[in-house]
Amino acid sequence: MSGGSFNYACNKVLDESTIFEAIEDLHEMANWLGANGKVDAARVVAKFAEELERLQAYIWQIGMPMYDLLYAAEWWASSDWGEDSFDKAWLMHQFAREGDEPKAPRKNEGPVTK
Numbered sequence: 001m002s003g004g005s006f007n008y009a010c011n012k013v014l015d016e017s018t019i020f021e022a023i024e025d026l027h028e029m030a031n032w033l034g035a036n037g038k039v040d041a042a043r044v045v046a047k048f049a050e051e052l053e054r055l056q057a058y059i060w061q062i063g064m065p066m067y068d069l070l071y072a073a074e075w076w077a078s079s080d081w082g083e084d085s086f087d088k089a090w091l092m093h094q095f096a097r098e099g100d101e102p103k104a105p106r107k108n109e110g111p112v113t114k
Helices: 019-035 039-077 083-096
Strands: none
Touching: 019 039, 039 083
């Protein structure tokens, strides 16, 4: 086989659309390196895979609460939903954020933030 033993993880990590797809392949690569006596290199690759896993978890953590708000903005802008549906999503988003008091968006000023 000429390359590709780890599903071209080297290419995946340079592309923001595929970087997280490389995590499993990177763990496999680290195991292979370790099994072939390249322990220090294996540690570096494993650490990189673990850092990607932490980054992926963080992105999900901050992204999931935004989903409904972004969805509502997308559908309102596409004329699939009305402004009232967006306002409801905005209020729900604020209720979901711990410690924030919800505020209705003002007309023509966009969402109100603290």
